[in-house]
Amino acid sequence: MFKAIVSASTLRDALDSVSVLVDECKIRLNEDELAIRAVDPANVGMVDLALDAAAFESYEADGGVIGVNLSRLEDIAGMANAGDLVHLELDEETRKLHIRIDGLSYTLALIDPDSIRQEPDIPDLDLPATIVLEGNQLDRGIKAADMVSDHIALRVDEDEEAFFIEAEGDTDDVDLELGRDDLIDLAAGPANSLFSLDYLKDMNKAIPGDAEVTVELGEEFPVKLHYEIAEGMGQVTYMLAPRIQSD
Amino acid sequence: MFKAIVSASTLRDALDSVSVLVDECKIRLNEDELAIRAVDPANVGMVDLALDAAAFESYEADGGVIGVNLSRLEDIAGMANAGDLVHLELDEETRKLHIRIDGLSYTLALIDPDSIRQEPDIPDLDLPATIVLEGNQLDRGIKAADMVSDHIALRVDEDEEAFFIEAEGDTDDVDLELGRDDLIDLAAGPANSLFSLDYLKDMNKAIPGDAEVTVELGEEFPVKLHYEIAEGMGQVTYMLAPRIQSD
């Protein structure tokens, strides 16, 4: 059983955070939250989304799992105005999701969850450095890195108490330094890892410019990015595997 | 003889309503109105446009016919700002149309009207149902249908007193229900016909979102769409042939 009403903007923010990594996903319709975990086909980037029951106007679910085509669901959500409410109701028998937006009804055929790639276990890493910054700052560093390279280094300088976003190209280099004053918070620690820029660009697409993003970082370890949606009633976590640094 | 002055926005609204169906057309320069009738090459969609002499700042004509390349004429009208006046004058001898917009002169070579496909007779059908709705509502139904199919059904439910825009895809369905409260007016009657979405999308492009659109509908009959331009001093009628409904 699943029956819920949610604002179009909340639904879109939730779907966008997952669709930047995968085309199809399983949605867990838990009693207290809607949850999605997914990993990209190359096993490099993961997303973990939880949207609390409180983020919905109304929410009833009993723990089922459905498989959906994300871009199809995003198209439908895109038919709504930002303030519109989206009504969702699962028909258990036909395995179709009925979506209703102000007079408009859409019947979405679901995908067999068993045909969708398995949900990843997101490891519980204890990473030594934590940086909290605005989505806009991260966006600026990623755009700058993209001018010269397809890799990006994230680094904390413990002495300078600063976070660095860096990229080395064949001829040109780029380096964004964010000191304590530029950041919302910084817990410095030994941290320096290299990542594929393509994945970070995709994740960045979903992160709102004014979101408070928490970055957990180590030395040649995966990075974790957290931010909230739905006024704090939804949480998104990305995890991205590092690339080996060469000299 | 033809000599007229018209606001750029009125001229553009008039040309757009025809150019969504055909590239070239005959323009009848009647004494009391400028009139265009055209049918697309596949004989599926027709348009009938009348722009009253009163829609012009000044208008003098004596019943001639000219042939024009519509996209060319739209490009020229596109050079004007919305408030600008467009001066049109036919040179009978050279068969060229002189167009003047605030210092800019354009000499447009006309097309021999005999080389343009014949104007259609638009049949005077007595269709059993009439729906009056906002252009925006029609647009919403067409966009939704376009997500799942290349056909669209328009239907009136006499018992529910509602107008339905529906589409059936291979896996998904879409259905926009507009009740009496959502419509400007409804004269219910037996009406249910299927249409090619491509044509309706093209016609919809020309219909302003805030226009009052009158839809005349029957059972497996053509649909007629009427709306006004130029503050009521111009009338556009589209007619679209039905597709055979299969089961």
Add this chain to the structure above:
Amino acid sequence: MFKAIVSASTLRDALDSVSVLVDECKIRLNEDELAIRAVDPANVGMVDLALDAAAFESYEADGGVIGVNLSRLEDIAGMANAGDLVHLELDEETRKLHIRIDGLSYTLALIDPDSIRQEPDIPDLDLPATIVLEGNQLDRGIKAADMVSDHIALRVDEDEEAFFIEAEGDTDDVDLELGRDDLIDLAAGPANSLFSLDYLKDMNKAIPGDAEVTVELGEEFPVKLHYEIAEGMGQVTYMLAPRIQSD
């Protein structure tokens, strides 16, 4: 030695004026101004840019020459907001230009100036007619001409005291007449020349709509276009060779 601070918008206006013609250029870092002269590969269009030391927040230079990739430099300047200051500093030893914008550092590898096509001598022509008009007016004439032809004629009618922008297509003609009242200034003289529209379109891209453009024109002679940037503390001159008029 070169060290300067300049507003992002001034830097962008300066770079844009050159990049519409060439991809790479030499920049002369003179004591009192930054100067660029360049000619397109076909030797048809030239640009001469001078940005006075006063156009910078601070400026120190001793006459060196550097070679740059313009689109790369424009991308970097594009990372700044309009009000941001761009810090430029040349590292003589590594031959790299360090660019800093609010925490973001970019190290740009320079190009050997000797590998860049030679700077043109811009001839000191004494052209008989001078027209001063708004960038917007020029833009309007160029857009209109582009509808019918890939050539454009610029002409002064001494009797009518008017400037004409004209184009003749295979079937259609276009003609923008700008009288004394439409122009900022006019010194009439015998002037009528034909130009390649592609080049003039490129130059026009860089000219702000509200710029005061001075056009110097003769009979089958090159045209010179001047306008100011950086609130009068920068000067751009374009010169474009004529096409032979055929009958």
